[in-house]
Amino acid sequence: MGIDQALILVCGALAAWLSQDMSRARARWACVFGLASQPFFLAATWQAGQLGMFALALLYTAAWARGAWSYWLRPALRRRM
Numbered sequence: 001m002g003i004d005q006a007l008i009l010v011c012g013a014l015a016a017w018l019s020q021d022m023s024r025a026r027a028r029w030a031c032v033f034g035l036a037s038q039p040f041f042l043a044a045t046w047q048a049g050q051l052g053m054f055a056l057a058l059l060y061t062a063a064w065a066r067g068a069w070s071y072w073l074r075p076a077l078r079r080r081m
Helices: 003-019 030-047 051-080
Strands: none
Touching: 003 030, 030 051
16 A cells, blocks of 8 residues: 555545544544545546546545635634634
8 A cells, every 4th residue: 555545544534533523623623634635535536547536536625625614714714803
């Protein structure tokens, strides 16, 4: 297993696990780990010519980005105002 596959496995599993945590303080980290795995997921699916999986990875990226906006960016912007 290459380093890219290991990062997809670890970050992806951790993101899924954290997304189901009852603690909002821990659940908010799911999007961070999810986004961390996406460059590797996108590259691996593109290089393998798996266009359906690549499209799914793009959707996952958008979903994790939504979490980053909701849990991290929007609250930070509100605190600055």
